[in-house]
Every structure is written in C-alpha cells, then in structure tokens.
Amino acid sequence: MTSSRGRQSAAAEGPEAEGAASATGSQESPGPRRSQDVPAPQLARTITVVALLCYGGVTVLNLVGTRPGVTRLLVCVACVLAVFTVQMLVSAPRAQIWTPRRKTAALLAQTLLTYLPLLWFGLNWGSMEGPLGASFLVLLPPRYGWSLFGVVLIVTPLHALAAGAALDAASYYTVSALLSGLVIYGLARLTELVSELHATRDELARMAVGQERLRFARDLHDLLGYSLSAIVLKGTLAHRVGLTQPERAREETREIVDVARQALSDVRLVASSYRALSLTSETRSAMSVLRASGVRSEVDVACGPLPPEVDTFLATVVREGVTNMLRHSAVRHCTITATRDGETILLSVVNDGVRIDGREQKDRGSLLGAERRGNGLDNLHERCVAVGGRLKAVVRENGLFELEVRAPVRPAA
Template sequence: MDADTAPRIVLTVFVVALSGIMGAALLHLLTIGASLKQVLVGGPAIAVMFCAQVVRSTPRGMRMSRTRQYWVLGVQTLCTFPPMLLLGTAWIGLPGLLAGSLLLTLPKPWSWLGTAGCVASVVLVTSASGWPPLRVAYNGVSALTTCAVVYGLTKLSEIVIQLRAAQQEIARLAVEEERLRFARDLHDLLGYSLSAITLRSELAHRLVDADPPRAKEEVTHVLEISRQALSDVRAVARSYRNISLPVEISSTVSVFEAAGIEAEVDSTLENISETVGTVLATVLREGVTNILRHSKVRHCQITVRGGPDHAVLRLVNDGVQPRPDPLDPTTPQPDSDGGSGIGNLATRVAAIGGTLRADVHEDGCFHLEASIPAVVQGP
C-alpha cells in the first residue's frame, strides 16, 4: 500500500458517511411536507454544508491556515442556524455536523462549549415543538453521534497521514544510517589498507634497483593487502564485518617493520569474543592508519588485554611533535574531506557499551585506548 492509499480510504469512508447523513437530512426535509420555499432554502444549505465539511476534512484542508479554517467554520455556522429559524425541526440533523467542526477547529474550552450549544439547540427546538421527551433525547443523541462521526473520521485521517509521514521519515533515516554505516566501514576498513599499500609501494619503488628481491617481496605484500582490501569491500556490502584481531596485530607488525617503526606487542587474546575482537581490530586499524598518515613514529607499543569484565586495547606511539598549538596535527584529527576516524571509532565502541580515549599524556606519547565490556550490549 503506497503512502496515499490509506488516507484516501479514510476520506472515502468519511465522504460515504457524510453523504448518508446529508441524504437523511434531505429526505427528512422532503418527508415532513415542507414548502417549496423551505426546500429551496434547505437544499442549497445542505449542499454547501456538505462541500464545506469535505473540504475541512481532506488532507489539504487539514493543512489550511487557522484563518481559513475559521472562514469554513463561519460558512458552516451560516448554513446551520439561520435556516433553522425557517425550517425548525426539519433542520435538527445539521447542528451535529457543525459540532464536529467546532471540535476540530476551536481550542478548548470553546470547542466543548460550542458542541454543547449545538446539541442544546437541537434539544430546545424539538422541545419547543412539543415532541415527547424520548424523541427529544433521541435527536440529541443523534446530534452527538453525528458530531463523533465527523470528528473521529477526520482525526483518523489526520493520524493516518501523520503515521505515513513518520514511516517515510523512518525509511529516510534508515537509508541515511546505512549510508553512514557504509561510509564509516569503508573508512575504517580501507584507510589502513590503502595506507599500507602506499607505504609498501613507495618502499618497493626505492628498492627496485638497489635490492630487486626485496622489492619483489614488497610487491607481493602489496598484492596481499589489495586482495584483503577487496575482501573488506565485499564484506561491507554484505554487512558482514568480522575482523580477526590476531591477524590484524600480525599485519600491523609487518607494516611497521616495512616503515622502519619499532613495534612492541603485548597481548592476551584468550578471553576476547569475536564481536569485541572485531571492534578492537577496527580500533587498531584506525590507530595504525593515523600513525602512518599523521605521525613521525619511531616506536609503537600495542597492548591487548582480555579479562572477565572487559577487554582493553592500548596503542601508544611517540610520533607526537612538540608544538605550541594544542591542536597538534600529529595527533589524529578529522580528515580534510570531512571524515573523522576517531569519531567513527568512538561511535562504534560506544555502540557496544565501550569507551574510547585518545590524547597526549605527560610522557609525550599519544595514547589511543579502547575499553569494551566482556558482555557487549549489541552492535
């Protein structure tokens, strides 16, 4: 069912119900032996009342300005009470329609007072005409029923329209969230691979004449990394993003060796689940990517600890250059194209109940630390 079908169904039901009410009013007018003058007055008034009520209850009418709604209400009022002076009891079915419009248009308590006045007018006219009490009560209840039909079906149409709008907004947000997920995963997964490919390609280029066997070995590493990058892209497309933390640590050490960076690894992986390991591996990737892009690192320490309560990954490097500006560009900062690796990681870690800290400590080194509970909240 498309976005317009449900409101159309509700509007159709409303028009059918309103046509029944108006038809009953017209038949009542014709069956009481009304004069030609009364028919000429009542017929057009019923038609105008019908059109005004339909206009008020359409989706476009619901979006009318308050001033225009008051104009429609004024037309309905003129079609209700002045004809009642001439038609008397032949017009007792119309005040219920006006009562419904009053509830839809006027603020409280005026809407309730107006509704009570419409019902009271029916009771007064029928009582003054000498009708028996039960018949007077019946017509008062009929006016309330008409009011409820007009108000309820119009409100139902409004709710359906709002629900459809909310569903469309949810769908739009879902698409936007998936787009952000895709962009975040591409950044997290491919940033490291592309940086490693660039580093090893530059190294192979320098060694192609001086040390061809070593250059060939580096090209082999580039092919392996590019294949892994292709696999990562496919994993993102399938929304399957598990990454092996041990493999990521091994790959990091290999890249650091190629870059001439001394790597010190201290890890305990036995108590780390696959979900936690994937997030920690992503943190490690982004940390290494920032090191390769933004820092002049000579030594890096990687520490991974898995305990019964939480798992921690700590990445410490000495690549921070002393500068007077506190916003040191050697520390990970948002990319110039608008991406933010650290921001992505903080979002990913927070999604499973963890915390991420990234700052320069008193030792002059940049510390990136992710702490994730052993029992995750869910990705």
C-alpha cells in the same frame, strides 16, 4: 586460465549475490503487507467524504418525506451542500495549520449554516448540529472543543422540545447529533493520523538511506584507508630493495597482493552490509605494515574470545590507529596492548611520532585539534558509542600519543 578464473569469480560472488537477493527480498516483501494494513491518506479521506454525504443524504430524505415544494427542496439541498463543504474543509489535515482567524471564520460560517435553516425547516432539519460539534472538536483545543460540543448537545433537545417534539423524538435528535459528531470527529482524526503515519514512514525511509550512506562511507574510510596505506608502504619498500634484496622485494610483493585481495574482499563485505574483523588478525597485519615502514612495534593482545561486534570494533580501532599513525606522524616505535578487566576490554595504541604535516608538535591542544579534523576519530567515536564504550585520544606527559578505548565485553543493545 581465463575460464577457471571466471568460474572461481562466479563461485565467490554467488553466495554474496544470493545473500543480496535474499536481503532485498526480505526488505521488499513487507512493503505490500504494510500498505494493506494501513490505509492510504486518499482512502481515509474518501471514507470521510462518503460518511458526510450519507449524513447529508439522510437530512434531505427527512425533508423529502414531508412532500416539500421544489423551491424548498432545492434550498435544503443547497444548505446541506454548504454545511458539508465547510465540514470537509475543516476535516482536512491541513486545517490544523490554519490561522486562528481562519478557524474562527470557518466555525462561525458553519454555525450560521447549521442554525439559520432551523428557522425554515424546523425539525425536518434533523440533527445537523452533530457536524458542528465535530468541527469544534477538530479545530479547537480539547478544553474548548469538548465544552462547545457539550453546549451543542444541550441546545439540540431544547430546540426540539420548543418546536413541539415529543420527549422520545428529542432524545432521538440528541443521540443522533452525538453519534454523528463523534463519527465525523473520529474520521477526521483518522485522516490526520494516517497522513502523519505516511509522512513519518517517508521520513524514516530517508533517515535509513542517510544512515546507510554514512555506514558505507565510514566502512570504506576505515577499510580502504588502512589497506591503501599498506599497499603504498610495501610497494615503496619493494621498489627500494628490489635490486639489493630481491628475496625481500618478492616477499613484500606477495604481501601487497594479499593486502589488495583483502581490500577487495572488504569492499564486497561492505556492499553486502556485513563485515566482521578479528582483533588478533588485525594486530598481526599491523605489525607487518609497521615493520615494512621501519617502525619497531610491540603487541600484547590477551583478552580471549570476544563477541563479533566488539571484536570487529576493536580491530577497526587498531586499523584506524595505525593508519593515522603512518599518515600523520613520524613514528619510530609503537605499542599495541589489549587487556581484559572483568567485563571491560582496554585497548591502547601508543606511538612516539607526534607530528602533523611533517612538523613536530609540542602543543597538545593543537595536536588534538588537527587529529579531529579528519573522519577517522569521529567514525571511531560513533562506533564506540554504538557498543557502549568510551574513546580517548590524548598526548601523554612524556610526549607519546595514545589512543585508548574501553569497551564492554557484552556490547550495548
């Protein structure tokens, strides 16, 4: 017997395990592809640093071609390192959150490091105005950044012509400054966007985990709350009639086993992220539970075949309505109806036992406030919004409590 049960359990859990493994594989497999498509922030930052070093190296090579002295060459290298050190700080994503005073100080320092060496190195300083223009674009609002970038491009050929350069050389310095400025600005923006992308991806992952936890908690509440309530009621009834009505006790015991098996199956379905319920089956189960608790019930479900999403949602409403009814009211009569009006399904669960914590309640506001303290109606409201429906929980003029749901036959996308 033990071996047989083991084989049956393994067979029952096999498809679920395979489905879980498949789902896990499908979720994990896109990860490496995405990491290859989108560079990491460190890679984007490295590309920016390499580009800046190349631009600085070009400036140093321009000066080396003039056969300078050692002192002049060392001063040039120091100026280039100073300029691009400031440039790397400005190009970092964290520079966007600098205070206005710090941004102004960085731009002023880079302006001085860009134009003061022109007095000594002249045209050999190359097109170092480009990185300064990129810093204006990175740190300042677009209106001011592009204006100052244009001023830098105007000053570059004017200085070259004033230093005795030919028109073609002045044009070369201008185009070089334009190109270097746009490239450095683009790389800085690339680094910033990649960092934002990875931060957004992490936030989406955290949100997905939070949503999955909420789904798991909601499903467990909706499923196990009903099943456990049914088991308690039927167990109490079986114990009460065990001596006087043994046949009735055996029937209730069999139903307890069936409910427990269904609860176990529901928990497994929740764990595998898939759970489909049937409104017709749930109403039959609700009638059995209500009968066991001594409640007269009337059920009229005539809405025809429904899409799985809507069918599961309406079945969940019946479960939650019956669970709340048995827990929080002194119900003696209950009516469950489901009708179809065109493209809308109207489900109504009505009972006469308006009671909270064992006391009859006549104040409707007090009743609704007490009902909404739990998670049940909140869960149903979230599910109702998900399918594009409306939920209402009210006390009628005649004192009957009604849980009413209107849901579209075709759920919202």
